[in-house]
Amino acid sequence: MAIDSKSQISPSSNWSKKNKIKEALWGYFLISPNFLIILLFTIIPVFFSFYMSLTDWNILSAPSFIGLENYQNILKDALAKETFLNTFYFTVVSVPINVIFTLILAILLNQKIKGITFFRTAYYLPVISASVAVSLMFMWILANNGLLNQMLESIGIEPIRWLTNPKIALNSVIGVTVWKGLGLNMIIFLAALQDIPKELLEAAAIDGANRIQQFFKITIPLISPIIFFVTITGVIGSFQSFDLVYNMTKGGPGHATTVIGYYIWKQAFDYMHMGYGAALAYIVFIAILVLTIIQWVLRKRWVYSEE
Amino acid sequence: MSPKQTNSRLEIVQGQIIKTIAVTFLVFGAITMIIPFLWSVITSLKSAENVFSHSAFWIQFPPDFSAYKQIWARIPLLTYAGNTLKVALLVTFGQLATSSLAGFAFARIKFPGRDKLFFFYIATMMVPGMVLLIPNFVVMKNLGAINTHWALILSAVGSAFGTFLMRQFFLSFPSELEDAAKLDGCNPFMFYWHILLPNSKPILTTLGLMAFQGIWNDFQWPLIVLNSASKRTLQLGLSYLMSEYYTDWTLLMAGAILTLLPIILLFFAVQKYFVQSFKFTGLKG
Known part of the structure; x- marks a missing residue:
């Protein structure tokens, strides 16, 4: 990434050297509006959310403290188990497909081809499009008499119930998720590929390495931190997916497409089980936190090993 | 012909093949990205009664803008x-x-x-x-x-x-x-x-x-x-x-x-x- 979080300490500023207190006050004053918002809507909620997860709370009456009961109930909740399995499937299918496709696309776009602006624009369009509109477009494409089934029919394949067959629906949602997300990671990979010094590849070519060898011995190792980064952020994103499921399938048929992001919403805001929802969300939070920390630690190691 | 020339010619051919594959793949992908939008526009310009009575590939001409009027x-x-x-x-x-x-x-x-x-x-x-x-x-x-x-x-x-x-x-x-x-x-x-x-x-x-x-x-x-x-x-x-x-x-x-x-x-x-x-x-x- 272009931005390094541990970049240099700012140059020593020299506002009113005689009056450090005045300068410090300016600092606190200028930070305060932004800090208040972060405090109120991120920092306090993180802790408050944990407290909520220890309560039985339907928002209308006062919360009653029940200790770890919500967490114990999650272990017994068959639907929660199904939901976690769906989420796991969603993640292990969608993330690798996304990473492999976006890497291939970025490599292809990195060649000197005509019409590159057109290609890039085409791949960006789904990224900037709102998920509700995307859901609508795909509900029509995947409808029983929609575009996809009519295309299949014209080559003699039986129509498929893309969104109403419990064995297929989750795959359809995954497909739309991948379609929508390709352009984003593609641009991240493209930037990484363009950062690779040309001399390295040229030197390898002079030493007799062919394109495939160059790719696996030079390109892949150099962009491996980015591959890892994109994978982790993809996993985190898939843990939180909600919009497409809500609009396209409402978690159904049955619970076939109920992923954790949808189940948490359902528990907290449909059934008003705020405490239970908070407990589910906290489990996901811990999982994401662990992944993020692994990502940071390994990234640091990679950065050092490059030097 | 010296071996060096053959080599570079081979490389040019190789490059051409790679470029052709790349363009084919990219075109196919770009079509996949654009078709849902195109298909939505085409559908929105049909008369409601024509949506199911005709095949998906049929385009109504002249287009019917009534959906865009009704929605308001x-x-x-x-x-x-x-x-x-x-x-x-x-x-x-x-x-x-x-x-x-x-x-x-x-x-x-x-x-x-x-x-x-x-x-x-x-x-x-x-x-x-x-x-x-x-x-x-x-x-x-x-x-x-x-x-x-x-x-x-x-x-x-x-x-x-x-x-x-x-x-x-x-x-x-x-x-x-x-x-x-x-x-x-x-x-x-x-x-x-x-x-x-x-x-x-x-x-x-x-x-x-x-x-x-x-x-x-x-x-x-x-x-x-x-x-x-x-x-x-x-x-x-x-x-x-x-x-x-x-x-x-x-x-x-x-x-x-x-x-x-x-x-x-x-x-x-x-x-x-x-x-x-x-x-x-x-x-x-």
Whole structure:
């Protein structure tokens, strides 16, 4: 990434050297509006959310403290188990497909081809499009008499119930998720590929390495931190997916497409089980936190090993 | 023919083959990206009775614009657009103001605890939005902001990511600028306002676009905090349209196209900044 979080300490500023207190006050004053918002809507909620997860709370009456009961109930909740399995499937299918496709696309776009602006624009369009509109477009494409089934029919394949067959629906949602997300990671990979010094590849070519060898011995190792980064952020994103499921399938048929992001919403805001929802969300939070920390630690190691 | 020449000719042929495969793959992918949009436009321009009576590949000519006329009577689209625009603009400018001020302080002003606080800021970026939905609903309820647009605005006018981005940018200005400003009698705010901000338009545009697009396309948070019909944003309105007029595909596609259009037009107008914002999205976590 272009931005390094541990970049240099700012140059020593020299506002009113005689009056450090005045300068410090300016600092606190200028930070305060932004800090208040972060405090109120991120920092306090993180802790408050944990407290909520220890309560039985339907928002209308006062919360009653029940200790770890919500967490114990999650272990017994068959639907929660199904939901976690769906989420796991969603993640292990969608993330690798996304990473492999976006890497291939970025490599292809990195060649000197005509019409590159057109290609890039085409791949960006789904990224900037709102998920509700995307859901609508795909509900029509995947409808029983929609575009996809009519295309299949014209080559003699039986129509498929893309969104109403419990064995297929989750795959359809995954497909739309991948379609929508390709352009984003593609641009991240493209930037990484363009950062690779040309001399390295040229030197390898002079030493007799062919394109495939160059790719696996030079390109892949150099962009491996980015591959890892994109994978982790993809996993985190898939843990939180909600919009497409809500609009396209409402978690159904049955619970076939109920992923954790949808189940948490359902528990907290449909059934008003705020405490239970908070407990589910906290489990996901811990999982994401662990992944993020692994990502940071390994990234640091990679950065050092490059030097 | 010397072996060297053969080699280079082989390489040229090899290059040509790779390029052909690349273009084929890219064209196929691009078609996959564009067809859903195209198919939506084609459907929205059919007469309702022709949607099921003809094959999917049939294009109605001359097109029938009645879906685009009807939709205004089915849902108050203009109200939804107004709500969305109001919230998006307030959040965008609010976020630019608070983030650039905080970023400036982190980058150019010395105060005790600054670097620790900044590290803490970075850490808050790791908190996934999903964890905040439930507690923030309670916070908004206590503030009396549920079912008002304040619920959408308040939580979004401050941004750790925006602060981080602005700080990194402000660090790149040479300290001589600061010395000169001080000699001219500037206080920190004047330096920020007269010197840093006018020279930060690209980064402000990128950050502003991210905020604007994020609010415009946001669905889950408005779904949670808004319940009266008159307060709905475009995305909520479209989702409601879908549940009300299920299978009225010409109407639904017209709705999808109309809500997509502003962002797509904005995208074509300032594509460079959008691409920049994509590169930052991963960082936002």
